[in-house]
Amino acid sequence: MKFTVVGAGAMGLRYGLLLQDAGNEVDFIDGWEKNVEKMHEQGGVYVSRDHEDKHLVPLKVSYPEDYTGNPDCFIFFLKQMQLSDMLKRCARFFKPNQYAFTCMNGMGHVEKLLQYFKPEKVIAGTALVATVLNGAGDVDFIGKRGAGSMKLANYTEKPDEFTHKLVEQLEKAQFNPELTTNFRGTLMAKVVFNSVVNTLCTMFEMTMGEYANYEGADEMSRQLIDEAYDVCERDGVQMVTTRQEELDSVNYVSKVANPLHYPSMYQDMHNYRPTEVDYINGYLVKLGLKHGYNAKTHAFLTHEVHLAERGKQRELKKLQSAKEAAVAEA
Structure with missing residues (x-):
């Protein structure tokens, strides 16, 4: 599958890099200039786990204005107050067949995503996964591989073929996903x-x-x-x-x-x-x-x-x- 992670912060990097490691094609989009330029300069992002084994992982990252990809699914990991502006910057390359998936903290993001994606294309969830962004181009995954868990649900509460494929890839990436049919409760x-x-x-x-x-x-x-x-x-x-x-x-x-x-x-x-x-x-x-x-x-x-x-x-x-x-x- 092809994913594009919008928001290359702590959680966006963790989801994107582990999905990439599981065999998927992953692009990243970010609006923080220092972060983007640092990753361009390094040729990727430095990744640690529990403050150890720091190493460089190659990735493709761009500003929304420069992006030309066509993913199956966009993964959104931004702060709630950043989402509206980023959606406007990305709107030109959203297509009707694409899905939006997010595990952002708080509430308010779903309504914003529904302005750009069809209800049947929106999947949201929760992630009990600890990650720290040490600085631009430097992320630390907290916990052993496979630590943490998550839940996700379709906005329509009707899982389709794509949703099951997404769950399969999240399982390969060891996020321990649980698919529910209770959107708001989840x-x-x-x-x-x-x-x-x-x-x-x-x-x-x-x-x-x-x-x-x-x-x-x-x-x-x-x-x-x-x-x-x-x-x-x-x-x-x-x-x-x-x-x-x-x-x-x-x-x-x-x-x-x-x-x-x-x-x-x-x-x-x-x-x-x-x-x-x-x-x-x-x-x-x-x-x-x-x-x-x-x-x-x-x-x-x-x-x-x-x-x-x-x-x-x-x-x-x-x-x-x-x-x-x-x-x-x-």
Whole structure:
């Protein structure tokens, strides 16, 4: 099969490179100039696993304006706030027969993809796969090969021949995919997971394992999970996991699968980038208010993250001012 990954960040690189390693033809598209130019200069991307065995892997990457390929399927891995602009930049080469597949964090991306792809061509899912982008052209896969898991579903909830072929290739790439026929329930399970782990690890600058090993972690997790499930029930979402299963997933992934991992929201905050909290905790708040329900803990956390973002931006300005002063003195 031929894939084009739109968004050559941590997760886009992991999915694309492992699908390439499984025998598929894979192109990459990215809009971050430093990243694209670094990979052009290197002739590929440097890949590590758990900070070891760093080696160069060749790949084909281009800006959307330069792309000329014709894949069977586009794989989208971008931040929620980046997707609309990237879709506009890519629109000229989308064709009616092509599929769109994504495991992006948060919610809001599906509606954007449906503006460019037919409903029967949209497949979305969730990925419990830990990956870190160390810098431009340098990615680190966290966990042994085959670690992690994912779920995916067709927007129409009717798997077709292509979907089964996609699952087969994801299995070859050792992503451990599970195909479901519950679209919203599948996606919301990851939103709830991220609303606990991503947000709390970010606020308190700790790994997933450090959070889960805190004696009060289960109580904190349950409060957020219960609120999120209350929201989903009011919106008619049939969740693919029970509340207890969701808590069990938080604990297993945090304590066993990826205890040393800092979630992507932490990585954004640490690197002075905007977070996706509005598409995770904030999304649950808005969905609850639609039905007259106040998810007040999620609302409080959303505000806390935004306050922390302001603090990081203040810190960044100080660093930039100090750097400019040092240059001026030199």
